[in-house]
Amino acid sequence: MPTTYGQFCPIAKAMEVLDERWMMLVLRELLLGSRHFNEVRRGVPRMSPTLLSKRLQTLVRAGVVQRHCEGRQVTYHLTPAGQELMPILEAIGRWGLRWMQELHDDDLDPYYLLWDIRRSLDLEAVPDTTTVLSFSFSDVDPPVRHWWMVIRRQGVDICDFDQGHDVWAHVRTTLRTLTLLWRGDSSWSETLRSGDVVIDGQPAARRTVPRWLGRSFLADTPRPVPQDLEQVPTSLRTPRLP
Missing domain, CATH: 1.10.10.10 (Winged helix-like DNA-binding domain superfamily/Winged helix DNA-binding domain)
Structure with a gap:
């Protein structure tokens, strides 16, 4: 002990x-x-x-x-x-979203982000056949820029190489943008409208991919109101998307 x-x-x-x-x-x-x-x-x-x-x-x-x-x-x-411990973990996560808002580049990890997203995928909504989403993050080094999410009813795999399956949709964005989106700091409608996230592929992809990927279970955490944030050092605030 x-x-x-x-x-x-x-x-x-x-x-x-x-x-x-x-x-x-x-x-x-x-x-x-x-x-x-x-x-x-x-x-x-x-x-x-x-x-x-x-x-x-x-x-x-x-x-x-x-x-x-x-x-x-x-x-x-x-x-x-x-x-x-679940409500304790959730309370810590919500506290962190509210008050520990700064994200350094070292905090951003494409593998962990996609691994976390895969937890909430609605496998019942995915076609019965193997469905592949590919991701390209323009703000990371080339060796870790491209990722594939292979979705099957029995589970989801995250790969850093192309397994040769047909890609149903391709998501192009930055790692920071998708991380902030997943955390609930922005919305799918905002990022798609601004062009910060681009989804190419099947005709239904632009509508379906956001529903499949969703957001973190902590994303609905209320953020501090402006007068509360004024008391937080600037260095601890997460930069908002333009």
Whole structure:
């Protein structure tokens, strides 16, 4: 277990488990549906596998997660104690959207963005056949500029190479624009009208792709009113799209 704070305070006892680096992001992945080690890892791509293993072990020892083995397959499941963290995670996310608004270039990751978007795809609305969306981000380096989202009823894959499937629609934008759109800092109607997002492909693509991709479950978080923002340092405010 982590080093204790030596206090009986319930907040201190909770933070003995929760305040280790990466811990809340590991919990985010589990709370949002990841069950396998590699699924969790794909949601925290900058975290080492060794450290992820240690954090999962800590959660198991703390009774927050149960580790299930079926043959060689290992899955992780939240206990009631872990499930109770969902409203806490959501509250932290909404607080972050309201008050920690600055996004540095280092905060923007095309793989993680598309991995996060894939969680909310309405697979029932997608055609029965394999459907592919391609993405081109003009503001990132060429090696990581092009991505493909391969959608099947049984799941969604995110690829950084063309698997050879026919592309149903192609989304052209900047990584920052799609990130702000996903976060709820702008709307699909605004970005399509301004040309900040361009969708090419099937005739229905311009109407259908925004419905499929949607926005983050936190996107409807009310933002601070102008007089509240005046009290926040300029460096902490997210730049709005023109």
